[in-house]
Amino acid sequence: xxxxxxxxxxxxxxxxxxxxxxxxxxxxxxxxxxxxxxxxxxxxxxxxxxxxxxxxxxxxxxxxxxxxxxxxxxxxxxxxxxxxxxxxxxxxxxxxxxxxxxxxxxxxxxxxxxxxxxxxxxxxxxxxxxxxxxxxxxxxxxxxxxxxxxxxxx
Amino acid sequence: xxxxxxxxxxxxxxxxxxxxxxxxxxxxxxxxxxxxxxxxxxxxxxxxxxxxxxxxxxxxxxxxxxxxxxxxxxxxxxxxxxxxxxxxxxxxxxxxxxxxxxxxxxxxxxxxxxxxxxxxxxxxxxxxxxxxxxxxxxxxxxxxxxxxxxxxxxxxxxxxxxxxxxxxxxxxxxxxxxxxxxxxxxxxxxxxxxxxxxxxxxxxxxxxxxxxxxxxxxxxxxxxxxxxxxxxxxxxxxxxxxxxxxxxxxxxxxxxxxxxxxxxxxxxxxxxxxxxxxxxxxxxxxxxxxxxxxxxxxxxxxxxxxxxxxxxxxxxxxxxxxxxxxxxxxxxxxxxxxxxxxxxxxxxxxxxxxxxxxxxxxxxxxxxxxxxxxxxxxxxxxxxxxxxxxxxxxxxxxxxxxxxxxxxxxxxxxxxxxxxxxxxxxxxxxxxxxxxxxxxxxxxxxxxxxxxxxxxxxxxxxxxxxxxxxxxxxxxxxxxxxxxxxxxxxxxxxxxxxxxxxxxxxxxxxxxxxxxxxxxxxxxxxxxxxxxxxxxxxxxxxxxxxxxxxxxxxxxxxxxxxxxxxxxxxxxxxxxxxxxxxxxxxxxxxxxxxxxxxxxxxxxxxxxxxxxxxxxxxxxxxxxxxxxxxxxxxxxxxxxxxxxxxxxxxxxxxxxxxxxxxxxxxxxxxxxxxxxxxxxxxxxxxxxxxxxxxxxxxxxxxxxxxxxxxxxxxxxxxxxxxxxxxxxxxxxxxxxxxxxxxxxxxxxxxxxxxxxxxxxxxxxxx
Ligand code: FES
Ligand code: FES
Numbered sequence: 001x002x003x004x005x006x007x008x009x010x011x012x013x014x015x016x017x018x019x020x021x022x023x024x025x026x027x028x029x030x031x032x033x034x035x036x037x038x039x040x041x042x043x044x045x046x047x048x049x050x051x052x053x054x055x056x057x058x059x060x061x062x063x064x065x066x067x068x069x070x071x072x073x074x075x076x077x078x079x080x081x082x083x084x085x086x087x088x089x090x091x092x093x094x095x096x097x098x099x100x101x102x103x104x105x106x107x108x109x110x111x112x113x114x115x116x117x118x119x120x121x122x123x124x125x126x127x128x129x130x131x132x133x134x135x136x137x138x139x140x141x142x143x144x145x146x147x148x149x150x151x152x153x154x
Numbered sequence: 155x156x157x158x159x160x161x162x163x164x165x166x167x168x169x170x171x172x173x174x175x176x177x178x179x180x181x182x183x184x185x186x187x188x189x190x191x192x193x194x195x196x197x198x199x200x201x202x203x204x205x206x207x208x209x210x211x212x213x214x215x216x217x218x219x220x221x222x223x224x225x226x227x228x229x230x231x232x233x234x235x236x237x238x239x240x241x242x243x244x245x246x247x248x249x250x251x252x253x254x255x256x257x258x259x260x261x262x263x264x265x266x267x268x269x270x271x272x273x274x275x276x277x278x279x280x281x282x283x284x285x286x287x288x289x290x291x292x293x294x295x296x297x298x299x300x301x302x303x304x305x306x307x308x309x310x311x312x313x314x315x316x317x318x319x320x321x322x323x324x325x326x327x328x329x330x331x332x333x334x335x336x337x338x339x340x341x342x343x344x345x346x347x348x349x350x351x352x353x354x355x356x357x358x359x360x361x362x363x364x365x366x367x368x369x370x371x372x373x374x375x376x377x378x379x380x381x382x383x384x385x386x387x388x389x390x391x392x393x394x395x396x397x398x399x400x401x402x403x404x405x406x407x408x409x410x411x412x413x414x415x416x417x418x419x420x421x422x423x424x425x426x427x428x429x430x431x432x433x434x435x436x437x438x439x440x441x442x443x444x445x446x447x448x449x450x451x452x453x454x455x456x457x458x459x460x461x462x463x464x465x466x467x468x469x470x471x472x473x474x475x476x477x478x479x480x481x482x483x484x485x486x487x488x489x490x491x492x493x494x495x496x497x498x499x500x501x502x503x504x505x506x507x508x509x510x511x512x513x514x515x516x517x518x519x520x521x522x523x524x525x526x527x528x529x530x531x532x533x534x535x536x537x538x539x540x541x542x543x544x545x546x547x548x549x550x551x552x553x554x555x556x557x558x559x560x561x562x563x564x565x566x567x568x569x570x571x572x573x574x575x576x577x578x579x580x581x582x583x584x585x586x587x588x589x590x591x592x593x594x595x596x597x598x599x600x601x602x603x604x605x606x607x608x609x610x611x612x613x614x615x616x617x618x619x620x621x622x623x624x625x626x627x628x629x630x631x632x633x634x635x636x637x638x639x640x641x642x643x644x645x646x647x648x649x650x651x652x653x654x655x656x657x658x659x660x661x662x663x664x665x666x667x668x669x670x671x672x673x674x675x676x677x678x679x680x681x682x683x684x685x686x687x688x689x690x691x692x693x694x695x696x697x698x699x700x701x702x703x704x705x706x707x708x709x710x711x712x713x714x715x716x717x718x719x720x721x722x723x724x725x726x727x728x729x730x731x732x733x734x735x736x737x738x739x740x741x742x743x744x745x746x747x748x749x750x751x752x753x754x755x756x757x758x759x760x761x762x763x764x765x766x767x768x769x770x771x772x773x774x775x776x777x778x779x780x781x782x783x784x785x786x787x788x789x790x791x792x793x794x795x796x797x798x799x800x801x802x803x804x805x806x807x808x809x810x811x812x813x814x815x816x817x818x819x820x821x822x823x824x825x826x827x828x829x830x831x832x833x834x835x836x837x838x839x840x841x842x843x844x845x846x847x848x849x850x851x852x853x854x855x856x857x858x859x860x861x862x863x864x865x866x867x868x869x870x871x872x873x874x875x876x877x878x879x880x881x882x883x884x885x886x887x888x889x890x891x892x893x894x895x896x897x898x899x900x901x902x903x904x905x906x907x908x909x910x911x912x913x914x915x916x917x918x919x920x
Contacts, residue, residue, distance in 0.1 A: 017275070033194035034187020038347040038397070039429045043829035046347060074187035087185035091177050094795040097803065098650025099184030100347035100397030106185055122587065129838045132829065134347050134398050135650045137802030138837040140795075 005066045007032070008076025016063040022056075023047045025063035026073060034075040034103045038132070045131030048104035049073045055111040057130070074103030077110060086110050086148045093144035097135035105131045109145045118149050171663040172857055175795035178655050179672065180648065192351035192367035192394035197422035200353070201230055203415045204277035205408070205425075206267040206284050207434055208259035211295070211822030212308075212504040213288040215257055218267065223280040228272035231418040232280065235266075238414070239383035244406050246373065246509065248471040250309065253381050253410050258291070260308055260469035261506050262823040263434030270415040270423050293822050297466040297501035298443060298906045301914045308469060308502040315467045315500040316475035317913075318482040321750035322554040323493035325911070329449025329457035333529035334910060337446065337522035338888035338902040341466075341817040342439040342810070344511050345834055346649075348397015350407045350435055351426035354416035361388030362413045367396040369403045371645045372681035381410045382417065389413070393675040399649035400807070401510030402436040404684055405472050433827035437472045437509030438817055440465040440500065442481070442518035447910040448526045454534035454541050458493035459486040459526075459554070460911030463519060465508065467500040472509030474500035479619060479747060479755075480515030486554045487523040488565045488612040488761055489545040494554035495911035505822050510686055512807060513867045516613035521889055524609040524872035528879070538608040538876065542569045542763070546610070553759075556752045561789075561860075562850035565761055568785040569610055572763040575783040575844045577606070582769060590769055590776035592838055601773040604780065607876025610763040611869030614756040615861040616689040620746035623689070623757075624738050626680025627657075627697035631665065631705050631725075632732035638725040640665055640702075643673035646682035646694040651863055652796040653690045657698050659792055660856070664702030667725065680738055688760060688861035691792060696856040697739035704735040742854060758852055762786035762865035764805070764873035767841075770881040775893030777813050777878055779839070782870060785846040789860030794847065797862050802843045804866025810835045811867075812874035816890050 004013045007030060014029035023040070026049070027033045035058055036046035042060040049058045050072040058071075077084040083091065086109050096102050105128065112119060112127040119127065124145045133141060170176035183189040220232045235256035243249040255266050267284050271277035294300050300313040307313055352366035361384055368374050371391045379386045396403065408425040415423040427435050443464045449457040463481050467474040482498035500508075511517075531541035546565025552558045582602050586595045589602060617623040628643040640661050648654045654672055661670045675682070683693055706720075712728045713720040720728065745753040765783040770776070782805050791797045807815075814833040818825045826832045851858020871889055878896065879886050886895055888902035895901075906917040 027194070031196070032187075033191070036191075036347070036397075037193065037349070037428075039829040041429065041828055041830055044347065074185075077186075081186075083182060083185065087182075090185045091181040094175065094178075094799050096178060096181045096184050097652065097799055098346070098348065098396060098398040099180065099189055100191065102184050103187040106187075125837045126587070129836050132347065132834050132836060134345055134400070134807075134834065135803045136799055137804070137806035137835075137843065138840045139802040139843055140799055141837070 003063050003067055006070040008072055009079060018064060020063045021059050022061040022063045022066050023058040026058060032073055032075050035073050036100055036103060038100060045108060046101050046104040048107040050107060050111065055108055074106050089144040089148035093140050093147055095136060095140040095144035101131060101133040105141060113149055168662050168666050168668050170659055170668060172659045172792045175793050178652060179658060180654060190395050191348050191397050193349055193426040195353040195365055195394055195424060197353060197355055200422040200424055201270040201272060201419055202274050202277045203412055203423045203425035204269045204281045205265050205411060206281040208255060208262060208264040208266055210259055210288055210290055211262050211293040212291040213259050214291060215255060216287040216289055219285040223269060223283040226280045226283060228276040229269060229280045231270040231415055233268040233414055233418060240381060242380040244377040244381055245471055246405055246473050247475050251470040260504050263506060268411050268415055270419050293504045295503060295505060295822055297464050297503050298904060298914055298917050300501045300503050301499060302917060303915065308504055313502045315471045315502055316478050317499040318479050318747065318751060320482050320494055320496035320554050322556065322752065325495040327449065327458040327493040330452050331450045331533050332447060333526055333533055334447040335525060335887055336904065337444045337525060339442040339518045339521050340890060341441045342511060342815050343817050343832060344400035344402035346398030346400055346402055349427045349432050352408055352412045353422060353424045354412040355422045356416045356420050359388060362416055363390040364409060364413055365392045365394040366409055367394050367403060369399045369647050369649060369686055370684035371675060371677050373684065374406060374409050375677050377406050378410050378413060382413055391677045393647055396647060396649040399685060400512045401686060404510040404686055405437050407435050429829060430827045433824050437507045439511035440477055440508040443904045444519065444522040445908045445910045446522050446526050448530055450530050450534065452534060454530060454536045454544055456489055456491040456545050459491050460495045461485045462908045462910055462912055462914055463498040464914050465500040466503055466505055468503055468505045468507035470507045472507050477515040480613060481519045483555050483751060483755065484516045484613055485519045488547050488610055490547055490551050491554060497911055497913050499914050505819060506824060513864045516611060516868050520611040520868045521872050528876055539569055539573045542610050555755055557754045557756060561758060561852040562787055564787050564850060565610060568761055568763040568787060568848060571846045572765050572783055572785040575846060578767055578781040590771040590778040591774060596774050597771050602769050602771050603881040604769050605877050605881035606765060606767045607873050607880050608765050609869040609872035609876060611865060612759050612761045613864055613868060615760050616687055616692055616741050616757045618744050618756045620744055623683055624740045625682045625693040625697040626736060626738045627701040628679050628736040629701040629705050630732055630734045631729065633726055633729035638667055638729055639669040640667055641671050641673055642698055643679045644682045644694055645675045645677065645679055646690055647675060647685040649685045651685065652793060653694050655793050655796060656691050656695050660695050660698045661702055664699055688863045691859050691861050692855050693739065695859060697737060699856045700739050701735050701737040704737055705733045708733045758860055760860055760865045762869055764870045766873040766877040768874060768877040768881060770878055770896060772882065775896035779809055779841045779874055781841045783844040785848060786865055787848040787850050788862050789852045789855055790849050790858040791847055792859050797847055798845055800862045801845050801866045804863065805843055805870045806835045806840055808867045808870030809874060811889050812871045813890050
């Protein structure tokens, strides 16, 4: 079946299978592998994308359900290809090790900071509770989100 | 001791040298989602591979019928053992594992057949359509039973993968104060977020190029080439992006399979495990049963330690011989003790194979000996800090293998400095989100008890026991339109730990040049050894340093030939021709294992101490770790920010083992192969971590930098459990600690009685 959507600001169309997840469609059909596939079960957040501005696990969304809707992935956070403030904060804070969790965390942190430009540590932890990172122990990730919250989103 | 000072080649201040925390060279691609992990790779005309695995822990294969699978549309190859080009076995330390099971399967998940098809759905469907007729055999599930005389043998040569005895001083020593116990460490999964993945591309010369996420390209090559029936020069490995490793990528998983399918179809083939398959497709941390007895004087000075350690190695050897050697050598902990008797055995069973995971044998025994140290402290009326300070190794002391500590062994110092870090300020919180159970809202604070526990641990850095441990680095210094540039080529696997930063920082430091680039790791340069044993800071750092210094020698020679000094004339003037130097670096040799393991088997040691503060809900048995404090001697922090990342990340894995992470087996089958059922610490589970990074340079290590990665996982687990014991008064002799263990005071019993230090073959039913 055909899937047409607005993907990172551009109109895109591809053939997808009816049972296919949005994550598979993004990675395999649209060749945007920035959204990761660490669990395929909604447990790790590595596949996080914005669907009409709302944070979702793309592995839990049927590709067909994205028909005609707007999807933004980690690759599409900055139109000019430079670094988005949240991305820069992750780089500077040392929040990236293997990086497999990172695109999903960036999308989730961006969603948080849009809703709450100056979150408390408790709010950061609650908002990112669905994103597993196996490498960092999360300390530098909290630091990165705090850095990003300073002076960018207000 | 003296360390060679950095040698900047110019007077311009160079940024990003050692001791600073420059940004990782791969970080920008990673945050943008543009970093190419192995599972992201694709090639024109690519097929997808799938694996059929054994559903039985132990069975004879009567027959395999692939006719239906072969006839399915879009299926390009179906391979079983009968189709393999050779009968070569694979394995990290013993070649004991078939590429595909031939006559028998020895664990649930053992690969039996392979499929290459046009897409994933077709490949999976075809694998399912392969009919295998199995005759089930009795499983060998209990590693202690497996070691007793007359046990059913998993393989022909008996069920001992390897055994290690440490005989030190008087093995019959007696003491005034004696404590003993049986301990259990369950099976932990590395749970790297990136799944096993690779892309194999057939080459025109009949060879193959494999892009793969691995920890050790050359060791993979050593096993892959014979299995394919190809000379090593026809098999090329290239490191693809690695989404974490922690030991799980040290063994072969899909490497040979992917190449076989590419060679059979003459098309590129990608294999990528999903999460469930990943649980079956890589080795896990060895489950351990340990019987301990400690003797001490009344004032808490150790007199003897006796221990028997049984590791469940599962169906194939993997790195079991080295894991049991570590568990045994470090079985008394970082303490001075004149007399010891340790018997460690790794047993073959029909459980999933166990192998490398961060901490590698040191984790298991640390859980046991630190529980014993707390028992001793209680028996002697000492506090947990004092007993460790009193017995802690110092420079010049020997461990139970009679190897003296060269360089710092600051055990008393790290324990004291850890204890000196501030305790959490708050009292038991009232916000239910901050209490055990969190969003479950299970308590308002009533029945919640706060307590603190301590632990210290140690292990070796680099490879031990006579292994020829080396890393090769090639450094080229040249000039382009923008000026001088250095390129560094090694096969060192960046798995997340940050070795890329270490190599850049070392090169900048040595050459006094900021523009440095890294070539993609592959097998066209010499081996780097594995990303394991906390070794690459030392080894890759040492190799790159040595290669850079040879480049500098050539610069000096060129300058001298022109009658000028290198510093006066500057780099560009000396680079009409590029300079290209390759160096293979080795640490000093170590001694092989022997009968009593009384020798200098290790090159150097890493030490850390942890303090954990926990809130425990006595009613529900739920635990919230409130804070972890740590002091660790790293020798020299090449990149301080990356060091903190290693400490925090390692502690998270230690916390996981303490209170939640366990692969549950039923009849040898993993019952919880998903992130829904295998629990990993989330950001809500991780407390703030206080780090005191201590830098006592090691005389043999480059810049004194010893390595960082493993100690954070070693003693964090026992520190957390010590805190839970202090809060609950329960014995808690196994990890992970489960709510039931806390509420009902359950203790783990193997059902076997073994005199600590005795051969487990003498075990008797309790
Ligand atoms: S891959 Fe979607 S939540 Fe893990
Ligand atoms: S950086 Fe590796 S999983 Fe988060």
